[in-house]
Amino acid sequence: MLQGRRILLVIGGGIAAYKSLDLIRRLRERGATVRPILTESAQEFITPLSAAALCGEPAHTDLFDRNLETEIGHIRLARDADAIVVAPATANLMARMAGGHADDLATTVLLATTLPILIAPAMNVRMWQHPATQRNLAALTRDGVMVIGPNEGAMAEAEWGPGRLAEPLEIVAAVEGLLARPPSPQGGEEQVLAGRRVLVTSGPTHEPIDPVRYIANRSSGRQGHAIAAAAAAAGAEVTLVSGPVSVPDPAGVRVVRVETAREMLAAVEAALPADIAIFAAAVADWRAAGEAEQKLKKDGGEPPPLRLALNPDILATVARRGEGRPPLVVGFAAETERVVEHAKAKLARKGCDLIVANDVSPATGIMGGADNAVHLVMKDGVESWPSLDKEEVARRLVNRLARMRPQTP
Structure with missing residues (x-):
């Protein structure tokens, strides 16, 4: 290149x-x-x-x-x-x-x-x-x-x-x-988000069980990072709150690194206010109720009891804020079955404006892969896109959100 x-x-x-x-x-x-x-x-x-x-x-x-x-x-x-x-x-x-x-x-x-x-x-x-x-x-x-x-x-x-x-x-x-970056007809990226503040979350969270083990998922962060890069290219001031990933930081973006869901929520709240908040991170739903101070041992081969506690719901917390709620809040739904149906339920449950849903069952190769096929689920309908590389998904999503965002008074 x-x-x-x-x-x-x-x-x-x-x-x-x-x-x-x-x-x-x-x-x-x-x-x-x-x-x-x-x-x-x-x-x-x-x-x-x-x-x-x-x-x-x-x-x-x-x-x-x-x-x-x-x-x-x-x-x-x-x-x-x-x-x-x-x-x-x-x-x-x-x-x-x-x-x-x-x-x-x-x-x-x-x-x-x-x-x-x-x-x-x-x-x-x-x-x-x-x-x-x-x-x-x-x-x-x-x-x-x-x-x-x-x-x-x-x-x-x-x-x-x-x-x-x-x-x-x-x-x-x-x-x-x-x-x-491909040039626009004017010789540069079209600045459709110029002057806007955009918050993006990306990657997994790691929830510690003991000093060497944790609960996590297979998210690579590629889609969230691509969205942050596309928003910056579109002229936005972007803050990316990222869990542990191996993909490089996108250029033109302020990056805040976190490990756990609770750290991610704190970083998100510190990054507000924002005009658009996009929650692409695959946040662990649960954490160990109590992190062991020392490495857990087998002790005769029996697994130790593991009690779980609910993690904070970052998307719902921000979407249901009163004062200070971003005008446009976007969530992601990674599903393995009945993708659109589950995404519609999540949209109503979380109180956000749009859900980007995809099928992450193993056969698709989407989780951690280079391509994605998404459905944009809104209150007034569903918009389904063909399989695209994640950078193209990001560019199209940014342009779509630019048309959705409320106009500046």
């Missing part, structure tokens, strides 16, 4: 800059040409020579390079590529991008370009969570900048939390997704 593509890589100044060298290697393995720009701070962590050697291209560092600027080089750099990737995108670099600064080569190129931009933030967890950074992130996504990560994990400062640079292969996947 990246064969022959030209990537302009802006490397920001952070400890994660060393990962940009592996990113260059991964992009070139897939046939991409990579041209690097290093900020002044980035050169404190890696050298222009190392980036240039891996790229097979000169590394650019100076806005007033005499040789480059004889050809108005910063404008040429801003145009002579298929996409721009900023990795790592530090808090400072994100702030300068959001503010429209052009005080060095990197920010000048970023301001002068009309190319698609993907940023991979990396910073201390407190810097990432600071309201100023979150405001800058929101401004960048509104401007159409795509975002991958950050991941959660150990920080260089012996802290833990979100702020780690996404792994190089995750960034590569996000670049492929960015470049794979």
Whole structure:
């Protein structure tokens, strides 16, 4: 997918800059040409020579390079590529991008370009969570900048939390997704959800039984993640609340990772208000009534008694909210028999506006697979779609919801 593509890589100044060298290697393995720009701070962590050697291209560092600027080089750099990737995108670099600064080569190129931009933030967890950074992130996504990560994990400062640079292969996947989007007749994705806030849940939940066992299901998260990506491509500000999955984060989306149903409900409520809430996650209906502190033993071969408790009903909780209910609430129904009948009952029971129902019996291969065949179940009828790949289902669903959403007063 990246064969022959030209990537302009802006490397920001952070400890994660060393990962940009592996990113260059991964992009070139897939046939991409990579041209690097290093900020002044980035050169404190890696050298222009190392980036240039891996790229097979000169590394650019100076806005007033005499040789480059004889050809108005910063404008040429801003145009002579298929996409721009900023990795790592530090808090400072994100702030300068959001503010429209052009005080060095990197920010000048970023301001002068009309190319698609993907940023991979990396910073201390407190810097990432600071309201100023979150405001800058929101401004960048509104401007159409795509975002991958950050991941959660150990920080260089012996802290833990979100702020780690996404792994190089995750960034590569996000670049492929960015470049794979088909253009609209106007030259870009139609922004049918511009200015809207969309909340999506995705993946399974894991409900612990003891420190090594849990209750879960077979959901891969592919459909929910595809919906989040499609909503972002349609101009929405998207929050994705995801259970444990192996699929990469969609670009241009704020991702909140959770494990259990109760954590997912808390994250959903924290993400409100929203204009559209889409509950695609396969939430476990039950959890162990009491999680064992130590691993359960066989003790003579007899299975230990397992008492179950009901998990919170996230869809119904949000759909039946009074003040603060999203104007459009969408649920999913994964069924193995009488799909439409069960979906109609769920629509009435939950109080949502639409149910996306599908047959996930083993013979269909839908659970965890690449394709899906859905029925849109509404109070006034059922709309059945043919089998499509999950990305196409997501695009069609986003366009359908854009037509359904209440008009802004």
